[in-house]
Amino acid sequence: xxxxxxxxxxxxxxxxxxSATENAMKQGKAVLLLLASDASAPTTRRAVRLAGEAGVQYxxxxxxxxxxxxxxxxRECALAAIADKGVxxxxxxxxxxx
Numbered sequence: 001x002x003x004x005x006x007x008x009x010x011x012x013x014x015x016x017x018x019s020a021t022e023n024a025m026k027q028g029k030a031v032l033l034l035l036a037s038d039a040s041a042p043t044t045r046r047a048v049r050l051a052g053e054a055g056v057q058y059x060x061x062x063x064x065x066x067x068x069x070x071x072x073x074x075r076e077c078a079l080a081a082i083a084d085k086g087v088x089x090x091x092x093x094x095x096x097x098x
Contacts, residue, residue: 001094002063002071004087005034005080009072013083016072018043021081025054030081032088033058036065039078047079056081057088059095 008014015024024030033051035044037060044060051058061068069077082088 001091005071006073008082008084008087014072015081016074016077018079021047021079022050024081025050025056028054029083030056031085032056032082032091034080034082035060036063036068036078037061038064043078059092
């Protein structure tokens with residue numbers, strides 16, 4: 001799944017970080033919110049609240065900020081929003097199976 005996230009970044013179909021993710025959710029562009037397993041409690045609470053307000057599903061990944069960040073070309077990444085519904089569905093299905 002980490003490789004898929006890198007491809008999304010290259011395709012411009014993922015927003016990274018709190019500000020970009022928040023804007024994507026508020027503008028109705030995001031279909032899935034991804035949270036790193038070690039995202040801070042305040043970051044998680046705010047992101048989950050905004051996802052609920054925007055009707056965006058969210059999941060906590062089994063990866064920490066460093067692993068998540070490396071997958072998307074950053075040192076760290078606590079949260080991201082995905083724009084592609086098909087990819088979001090694939091990620092959700094894979095997370096359910098594991």
